[in-house]
Amino acid sequence: MKIVATDRKGEVHTVEGRDGWSVMEILRDAGLPIAAECGGACACATCHVYVTDGWYEKLKPPSDAEIDMLDMALAVEPNSRLSCQITCAPELDGIKVTVAPE
Amino acid sequence: MAVETDVVIVGAGPIGLFAVFELGLLDLKTHLVDILDRPGGQCTELYPEKPIYDIPGLPIVTGQELTDRLMEQIKPFGATFHLGQMATALEKLPDGRWKLKTDADTEVVAHAIVVAAGGGSFVPKRPPIAGIEDYEGKSVFYAVRKMENFRGKNILIAGGGDSALDWTLNLAPLANSLTLVHHRDGFRANQHSVNQMRELVDQGKIKFQVASVKALHGAGGKLEAVTLLNHDKTEAHLACDTFLPFFGLTMKLGPIAEFGLNLHENLIPVDTEKFESPTPGIFAIGDINTYPGKLKLILSGFHEAALMAQAAFHIARPNEKLRFQYTTSSSSLQKKLGVA
Numbered sequence: 001m002k003i004v005a006t007d008r009k010g011e012v013h014t015v016e017g018r019d020g021w022s023v024m025e026i027l028r029d030a031g032l033p034i035a036a037e038c039g040g041a042c043a044c045a046t047c048h049v050y051v052t053d054g055w056y057e058k059l060k061p062p063s064d065a066e067i068d069m070l071d072m073a074l075a076v077e078p079n080s081r082l083s084c085q086i087t088c089a090p091e092l093d094g095i096k097v098t099v100a101p102e
Numbered sequence: 103m104a105v106e107t108d109v110v111i112v113g114a115g116p117i118g119l120f121a122v123f124e125l126g127l128l129d130l131k132t133h134l135v136d137i138l139d140r141p142g143g144q145c146t147e148l149y150p151e152k153p154i155y156d157i158p159g160l161p162i163v164t165g166q167e168l169t170d171r172l173m174e175q176i177k178p179f180g181a182t183f184h185l186g187q188m189a190t191a192l193e194k195l196p197d198g199r200w201k202l203k204t205d206a207d208t209e210v211v212a213h214a215i216v217v218a219a220g221g222g223s224f225v226p227k228r229p230p231i232a233g234i235e236d237y238e239g240k241s242v243f244y245a246v247r248k249m250e251n252f253r254g255k256n257i258l259i260a261g262g263g264d265s266a267l268d269w270t271l272n273l274a275p276l277a278n279s280l281t282l283v284h285h286r287d288g289f290r291a292n293q294h295s296v297n298q299m300r301e302l303v304d305q306g307k308i309k310f311q312v313a314s315v316k317a318l319h320g321a322g323g324k325l326e327a328v329t330l331l332n333h334d335k336t337e338a339h340l341a342c343d344t345f346l347p348f349f350g351l352t353m354k355l356g357p358i359a360e361f362g363l364n365l366h367e368n369l370i371p372v373d374t375e376k377f378e379s380p381t382p383g384i385f386a387i388g389d390i391n392t393y394p395g396k397l398k399l400i401l402s403g404f405h406e407a408a409l410m411a412q413a414a415f416h417i418a419r420p421n422e423k424l425r426f427q428y429t430t431s432s433s434s435l436q437k438k439l440g441v442a
Binding site (some may be wrong): 035037038041043044045046067068069071072073074075076100101 | 144147148152221226229230261262263284285286288289290314349350352353
């Protein structure tokens with residue numbers, strides 16, 4: 001599966017996802033500016049992305065823990081998610097995300 | 103007046119704490135400096151209740167439990183903690199020792215410095231609003247030090263966690279006006295606080311609005327108004343003179359970057375024998391260091407602390423011979439640990 005990620009400069013990166021890995025891990029390993037300070041424990045809100053182009057609705061809804069943690073993110077929009085909480089899967093092939101501002 | 107010790111550790115996370123143990127076994131006294139008001143670093147600040155599964159011998163342990171156990175383990179060594187302080191300057195003294203200063207004017211002189219600062223200092227998150235830095239310290243504050251300074255102010259608070267709610271409740275009686283904004287009509291804060299806040303809104307004493315702050319207006323650091331972006335994308339103008347954003351903490355390297363340690367992408371390069379930086383006498387252990395094959399794991403940091411301690415001993419006690427001993431069999435180590 002592919003992830004189409006737009007960084008903070010507006011540059012678009014297409015990176016190969018791995019089933020079962022989080023989108024955060026894929027983006028971070030691809031060198032995108034994802035801080036992910038807590039390492040993916042849904043505990044810091046520094047892997048905040050916007051899920052665009054209709055993909056937000058295709059995701060499993062965020063857990064209460066993720067909704068709570070998004071309160072600590074900046075510039076939250078209705079399509080905000082924490083990328084550590086999105087798991088790569090075949091049905092998400094082509095998912096589009098934009099890295100949120102720092 | 104500077105205090106003297108053997109080793110100063112910058113960072114009281116799990117690796118800094120275990121460094122106290124390894125240095126303590128070698129009879130080296132330690133001081134720790136940490137910007138947080140309690141030990142544990144990321145373990146207690148970011149994930150106190152999350153289980154960690156890869157600590158040898160502890161199949162499952164939370165960040166808080168690991169910190170508590172490390173604190174218990176290092177208790178015999180009586181390390182001095184300087185909490186709530188940021189290490190701000192490092193100076194080499196003519197006698198070869200180092201002097202570390204903090205933003206609370208603490209000065210510690212030591213033979214060696216150990217940087218165990220993880221991802222850096224925890225500092226408040228700054229909302230991405232153009233020009234906000236011009237207002238910081240004058241009209242925009244990330245913490246309330248003296249409540250009295252906010253008497254009679256027209257206050258805007260942003261955020262949905264405990265800090266935002268607590269300060270809304272505490273400042274409401276003092277403020278001339280107070281508005282709380284949050285991006286949704288739901289809070290991760292203590293339910294009792296949320297209920298109290300809603301009561302104040304019902305009584306007309308404060309306002310709550312589902313909105314985010316889009317722009318600040320004012321001059322010379324004096325805030326006069328803000329533009330709010332409402333949930334329905336309409337904009338609103340709100341007159342206010344004080345803005346308190348509460349979005350938690352993030353990690354920034356801070357003044358360590360100015361310590362002359364030849365940083366590589368905000369990490370300190372070290373050798374893998376002593377975990378010493380290119381500057382002799384300054385060591386770096388845990389997530390803050392880098393070397394070929396580095397893994398950012400707590401267990402790697404523990405190993406690094408043990409080897410660092412051997413090297414620090416030779417700096418602090420140049421005329422003494424280091425005898426390697428096991429805690430299982432050495433009665434002198436057991437005496438230090440208070441178990442013999």
